[in-house]
Amino acid sequence: MSKAAGENIGVGMVGHAFMGAVHSQAWRTVHRFFDVPYVPVLAALGGRDEVRAKAAAVRLGWAAVETDWRDLIAREDVGIVDICTPGDSHAEIAIAALAAGKHVLCEKPLANTVAEAEAMAEAARAASERGVRAMVAFNYRRVPALAHARRLVADGVLGEIRHVRAAYLQDWLSDAEAPMTWRLRKEFAGSGALGDLGAHIVDAAQFVTGEHITGVSALTQTFVRDRPEGEGRGEVTVDDCALFTARLSGGAVASFEATRYALGRKNAMRLEINGSRGSVAFDFESMNELSYFDGTDPGTESGFRRIVVTEPEHPYLSAWWPPGHGLGYEHTFTHEVADLLRAIGSGADPAPGFDDGLRVQRVLDAVSASAEDGSRWTPVPDTPVEGR
Structure with missing residues (x-):
């Protein structure tokens, strides 16, 4: 599937709700800001409801619509398949697309089960x-x-990593009368806040530290057991929040919290790392900032330093605006597809790859097992990833 630099590459996307909209924005804009080897063409949008899919295609800029994802994969003008569906369909679509020779971008979590993620x-x-x-x-x-x-x-600026503290806090389900959604059904979502939000902070912690989680002790809770659905009420079959402690492969200890019931927190994805020489802290609600503490400063001048991450020397930012002009949520997806296109162009496997997704899935599975068994310590099987 190699193509000459600068040639078009067709994208077929399955799903067109929240993630479909933000992925569409990335595919439409990536080549206008980043030096990528291909110009993505929004070839086909997949959706089971033809009327809704056609309306989404017009709104989001897709040239055609397919109501069966198999037909989308089979199209000759599709070289990349972008999967933005609930987790229960990820494995079937991704495996079929890869077998057909199509590159794949798949939304997180990779799958609903470890077995699916392994496949x-x-x-x-x-x-x-x-x-x-x-x-x-x-x-x-x-x-x-x-x-x-x-x-x-x-770069060793923080020294030996000792503590990791991660939380992902939202409040969109705090109202007990908010309607039922597929995200509250295990057969579609796999889990609740654990997979929806916890997957992100597990990956972020492993990504930033360069280490992996080796074991967990967890508890989960479902606060609202049923919600309005149609003329009646539907049963909630996933967790509303998950809490767990963990150990990392380098010896650090960690804590994780994921909830959709933290009133006042809209998208507070937070990560703090404490090392022997310094600390960093991040909160997505201030996404253009990083707090840094230099432990070698004299006590009289010590304190957390606010770094405004908008300089061209910072990752990805040379493609965007002058210093001080912040980015938003949608830019992270543009960066994502830029990295994927570059990996395809260079003949390299992108990161995070499916092995990275499997590693996260194994952590989520261990958390679920620990919570079901009364918060016992549960080891996480290792996922060797070649070349990483």
């Missing part, structure tokens, strides 16, 4: 040998401030 990772490894690439969409890796935090850790 997807195996398919991605086999496809890689044929020059076909697969990426899982952990967009927070592409927040410039978090990418800069990773640089600080990798």
